[in-house]
Amino acid sequence: MLESKKIPPLDEEEIAYFYSLLQEELTNYDCGTLCKDQNGGIPFCCSVENAVPFLYRAEFSFLKKRTDLWKVWNPKTKNEIKLQKSHEDEHTVFCECKGVAFCERENRSISCRTFPLEPYIDKRGVFVGLVFMREFKHGCPLTQRTKDIRQEFIDTNFLFWEKLMLRKPNEYETYRRSSIAYRRYRTKTKEEFPIFFPSHLKGKEYLKKYL
Numbered sequence: 486m487l488e489s490k491k492i493p494p495l496d497e498e499e500i501a502y503f504y505s506l507l508q509e510e511l512t513n514y515d516c517g518t519l520c521k522d523q524n525g526g527i528p529f530c531c532s533v534e535n536a537v538p539f540l541y542r543a544e545f546s547f548l549k550k551r552t553d554l555w556k557v558w559n560p561k562t563k564n565e566i567k568l569q570k571s572h573e574d575e576h577t578v579f580c581e582c583k584g585v586a587f588c589e590r591e592n593r594s595i596s597c598r599t600f601p602l603e604p605y606i607d608k609r610g611v612f613v614g615l616v617f618m619r620e621f622k623h624g625c626p627l628t629q630r631t632k633d634i635r636q637e638f639i640d641t642n643f644l645f646w647e648k649l650m651l652r653k654p655n656e657y658e659t660y661r662r663s664s665i666a667y668r669r670y671r672t673k674t675k676e677e678f679p680i681f682f683p684s685h686l687k688g689k690e691y692l693k694k695y696l
């Protein structure tokens with residue numbers, strides 16, 4: 486029988502490895518040009534009013550050794566305080582960067598490097614692709630320009646999520662639930678949602694019945 490062992494938190498070496506996987510550009514152009522004019526000159530996803538980067542504590546300490554770009558987020562409204570209380574734990578922390586004018590590409594967080602996609606877990610419970618993060622469905626213009634998302638970005642993000650979910654079963658559970666919610670919404674509204682497949686799963690007929 487397998488010994489039940491507490492899974493240790495991520496460490497800084499693993500974070501460095503994850504960063505090395507998450508290097509591909511999302512699009513072939515600066516997609517911030519699609520949304521910044523409607524958002525006071527700041528790309529939608531780089532404004533804490535819209536999306537607060539959620540970092541692993543090991544990631545925050547790793548970044549603090551490399552840069553002064555990041556600090557712990559300071560929630561101001563009641564809803565923000567509620568968000569912080571309901572999500573943060575001993576392994577995770579909401580942070581904010583100094584702003585888009587100071588962005589350092591090599592020191593972006595995992596949240597920055599994976600936005601706007603997250604894992605999609607099919608009806609069998611198998612990780613098969615990526616979908617738009619449900620809460621940003623209406624903020625990111627790429628939801629209307631899905632062809633602009635680069636296959637290389639999808640492939641490397643898939644690899645990252647596969648490794649992360651093996652390492653952190655609670656993340657798998659989070660995305661399993663959000664995938665169920667996606668399917669429920671589709672059944673209710675008859676609205677399809679795009680699924681971005683990694684190269685090795687593209688065009689696989691057998692998958693269709695599980696999506």
Ligand code: SF4
Pocket residue numbers: 511516517518519520521528529530531600601624625626627
């Ligand atoms: S990912 Fe979406 S929200 Fe973020 S900069 Fe690109 S288009 Fe804007």
Ligand code: SF4
Pocket residue numbers: 530531532538582583584585586588589592593594597
């Ligand atoms: S680090 Fe860069 S990509 Fe990430 S939120 Fe800040 S400005 Fe945006």
